Amino acid sequence: MLQGVNLACVRGDRELFRDVSFSVAAGGLLQVRGPNGSGKTSLLRMLCGLSNPAAGEILWNGISVRSRDGGYYADLTYIGHSSGTKDDLTALENLQISSALAGFEITAAQAVEALRRMGLKGREMLPVKVLSQGQRRRVVLARLLVCKTALWILDEPLVALDVSAVDLMRNLLEQHLQQGGMVVMTTHQEIEIAAAAISQLQLS
Amino acid sequence: MFFWIIKRDLLLAIRRQSDVLTTLFFFVIVVSLFPLSVGPEMNLLRTMAPGVVWVAALLASMLSLGRMFANDYSDGTLEQMLVSPQSLSLLVLGKATAHWLVTGVPLVLMGPVLGIQYDLPTDALFVLTVALLLGTPVLSLIGAIGAALTLGLRGGGVLVSLLVLPLYIPVLIFGAGAVEANMSGIAFDAHLSLIGAFLLASIVFAPWAAAASLRVSLE
Secondary structure, X not given: OEEEEEEEEEEOOEEEEEEXXXXXXXXXXXXXXXXXXXXXXXXXHHHOOOOOOOEEEEEEOOEEHHHOOOOXXXXXXXXXXXXXXXXXXXXXXXXXHHHHHOOOOOXXXXXXXXXXXXXXXXXXOOEHHHOOHHHHHHHXXXXXXXXXXXXXXXXXXXXXXXXXXXXXXXXXXXXXXXXXXXXXXXXXXXXXXXXXXXXXXEOO | OHHHHHHHHHHHHHHOHHHHHHHHHHHHHHHXXXXXXXXXXXXXXXXXXXXXXXXXXXXXXXXXXXXHXXXXXXXXXXXXXXXXXXXXXXXXXXXXXXXXXXHHHHHHHHHHHHHHHOOOOXXXXXXXXXXXXXXXXXXXXXXXXXXXXXXXXXXXXXXXXXXHHHHHHHHHHHHHHHHHHHHOOOOOHHHHHHHHHHHHHHHXXXXXXXXXXXXXHHO
C-alpha cells in the first residue's frame, strides 16, 4: 500500500502544492490530474524518491520510502517523460538492459515475446533511433510486461500512442489491477479503465 | 547487474566509435607534439617523457568525463538507475569501469609505443605501462565524482576540470615519479604501491561519493 501524507512541493520560491494526501491499496488506481505546471510530474518523481518532498512523508507498506530498506524499489516500475532508451541500441537490447536494471533479468526470447505483444513484430533488431515516436514508447512500455512489480508509476504513458496501442495499454492496466497491482498515473487523455478502486487526485 | 551496465556501455561505445577514438587520438597527438616542438635532444626528451605522457593521459581521460553521465541523464536512463533496486554505488562502479575500459585501456596500450618517441629504455617503458595500468582507473573513478557533481550544469565541462584536475595531482606525481625513479636507477616500487593504494581507496570511496552527487544532481 502506497500512502502520501500531507505532501508539499516547492520549486524555487513557488509552492506547487501542499497538504496532498492519498493512499493506494492493492488493486487501486490513482489518477493524478491537473493543468500543465501544476506539479504532476514533480509529485510522481517525489513518489519515486527522485526528489524529496518539502514537507510530508511517503510510505510504502508503512515504511518511509526515503529509508530505502522497505523493499520499495524492488516493487516499483517508473516510466517517466524521458524514454530511458538508448538510440544506438536495438529495441531488444534496450528492453533486456532496462529490465535487468530494474532487477528482472530476461532472456532474449522473453524480450522478443514482450515486444511482439506490444506490436513491434519485425522491429526487434532495429536500433531505436529509426523507430517512430509511438514505437519507441511501445519499447518503453514493453517493460511493464516483463517486470512483475506491484506498483506502476506512469507519467503520461499514452503520449504518442495510436488507438490500438491505447487499447493495449488499457488491457494491460486492467489486468495488472485485477491481479492486485497498483497504478499511479497522469494522463490528459480520456481513458476508461475498469478497476475496483479508482481515485482521482486533483492538483490545481 | 554490474556486468549489465558494463556490457551496455561497451555496446554503446562500439556503436559510436568516434567517442573512443577522439580520446585516443588526443592522447597520441598531445604526446607527439612535444618531440616535434622541443627538438631531437635525447637527454631532454628522456627527462620529459614520464611527465608529458602522464599529463596527456590526465587530459585525455578528462576529455570524455562529460559524457560519462550526460547521455544517461538526457535520455532518462539515469532516472531508471536511481529507482532501481540495485545499489547506485555499484552501478556507478560499473560505469566507471566501462569508462576505464573504453578510454583508459587504450591509453595504457598506447603509452609504451609513444614512450619510444622519447627514447625511453625498455624497463622504463615497462614501469610506465604498469603505472598507467594502476593509475588510469583512479582517473576514471575520481572523474566519476566530478562528472556526477557537474551533471546538468551549464559550462559543466570547464567546471569538471577545475574540480577534478587537483584531485589527479597525487596520481600524476607518483605515476611520473615511478618512471623517473626507474630511469635514475633507484627503487620505484614505493611509487607503484602508492598508486595502488590510491586505486583501492578510490574503488571504495569514489562510487559512494559519485552516487550521492548523482542523487543531488537529479533532484
